[in-house]
Amino acid sequence: GQSLEQPSEVTAVEGAIVQINCTYQTSGFYGLSWYQQHDGGAPTFLSYNALDGLEETGRFSSFLSRSDSYGYLLLQELQMKDSASYFCAVTDTGRRALTFGSGTRLQVQP
């Protein structure tokens, strides 16, 4: 099976940089994804890493180390609208479904 750990809450101020870590255990690793979810909404795709290294998409970057079973999401130049829950999710090699972490609630303060 799969299990993921990420912090439950993070607080930061506008303009700052925040890093949300995710460690995982899986029997067959295919890739690590990050999703953002605002209250009452569905998850929206942010980033995906299948190989080690950093993927950059605008203000968001995601990093993966397969040997450490670890990844992180980096959010730069935080804006109030970034206040949301962020989920890391592992894709397995079998059915290639997503197993989600418990989510990190990010609160951006003025």
Next chain:
Amino acid sequence: GAVVSQHPSRVICKSGTSVKIECRSLDFQATTMFWYRQFPKQSLMLMATSNEGSKATYEQGVEKDKFLINHASLTLSTLTVTSAHPEDSSFYICSARDQADTQYFGPGTRLTVL
């Protein structure tokens, strides 16, 4: 990006009735769709994997006779919650996987069973 729709967005039903939720990939073909459920302040939990033209694969603990899944075409999967009970009240979200293996989520359906 790719678009996935769900219908209805909200539904309220009486206990014992059945509810059908549709999931459509609007601009790509999806041989595989997934159904998730999310209770308040919790994470998304995979319920089943829906493959076009074949039977769905259910996760452990998910009753296949209660949550009927049909994936009749490359752009449509349906989830029917049969004989719904208040404990089935939840946020049901589908996703569709494109050829690049990226999953795109629908906007979700909030089910309330009275």
